[in-house]
Amino acid sequence: MGLPLDQQWVDVSTDPPDPPPRDPWWRRGRVGRLVSEWLPEISAGGHRRLAIALAGALVLAVVVALWVAMSSRGVEHEAPPVLPVAASAASSTPQASIVVSVVGRVASPGLVTLPEGARVADALRAAGGPVPDVDLSALNLARRLADGEQIYVGMPTPPGADPVPAAAGPPGVADKVDLNSATLAALDTLPGVGPVTAQRIVNWRTAHGRFDSVAQLREVDGIGPSRFARLKDLVVAR
CATH class of the missing domain: 1.10.150.320 (Photosystem II 12 kDa extrinsic protein)
Structure with a gap:
């Protein structure tokens, strides 16, 4: 004869059953479901879809690389327009020249060759310029030069030297x-x-x-x- 229900013994020594195992993280969500659908096809030999996807990605990468290369090349070869230079008679006709002697307080005294029509200022520049603090008030820097003349810079003209053309006017x-x-x-x-x-x-x-x-x-x-x-x-x- 059995015991009353309130006195029946209940076996609580056994653990409750384990919950069903969860899918790996890469199988969860929408992306996981897509991966799970693709894996069986790949394992069963369905490589066609994967090959098409890889080929499409490769073509896209080549197109992007070509576009970047063409864009950078266009920037590197861009140059400002060349401005035209007016023609000059000096380019076709030889310019006559004169030789003058520059002595005194200049950086490089000696003979200088100048184009015909040059002035005293050009002779000083060709001789390296006057030394610092030299007095140029005795020279007419705008005077035209003659072939063979001598210019005395920062020093008195020696006795008997050829006269210098007048600077007045x-x-x-x-x-x-x-x-x-x-x-x-x-x-x-x-x-x-x-x-x-x-x-x-x-x-x-x-x-x-x-x-x-x-x-x-x-x-x-x-x-x-x-x-x-x-x-x-x-x-x-x-």
């Missing part, structure tokens, strides 16, 4: 540089005018046909009021 019309026919070399001899400014004067003359007046020098880039004041008595527009 502005140069005559025959001594002035004609803005409409002067070459680059002739323009470069003007005080305060270097190769760059001389080229700008020639470019302005080429663009406008000719100079109608000396005042039009003010329209040349780089020639301001002070530089024009130094040049206006040394040039002419014939």
Whole structure:
């Protein structure tokens, strides 16, 4: 005869059953389900879909690489446009030259070769320039030079030396540089005018046909009021 239900013995020594094992982390979620669906196909020999995917990824990588290479090449070879340079008579006609002697307080005394029409300032520059603190007040730096003459810098003219042309008064019309026919070399001899400014004067003359007046020098880039004041008595527009 059995015991009453409230007195029946219950065996609690046994553990509850283990929960069912969980899927690995890479099988969880939507991505995991897709991976789980693909794995059986791959293991069963279904490599076609994987091969197509890999081929598509390779083609995309090649296209991106080509696009990057073409873009970078376009940037490297980009260059500013080359500005035209006006033709000059000096490029086709040999420029006559003169030789003068520069002695005294200059960096490199001796003989210097200069283009015809050069001035005292050009001779000093060709001789390396005067030494510091030398007094140049006795020299007319704008005077045109003659072939074979000698220039004494910072020292008195020795007795019996050839006389130096007078420095008084502005140069005559025959001594002035004609803005409409002067070459680059002739323009470069003007005080305060270097190769760059001389080229700008020639470019302005080429663009406008000719100079109608000396005042039009003010329209040349780089020639301001002070530089024009130094040049206006040394040039002419014939």
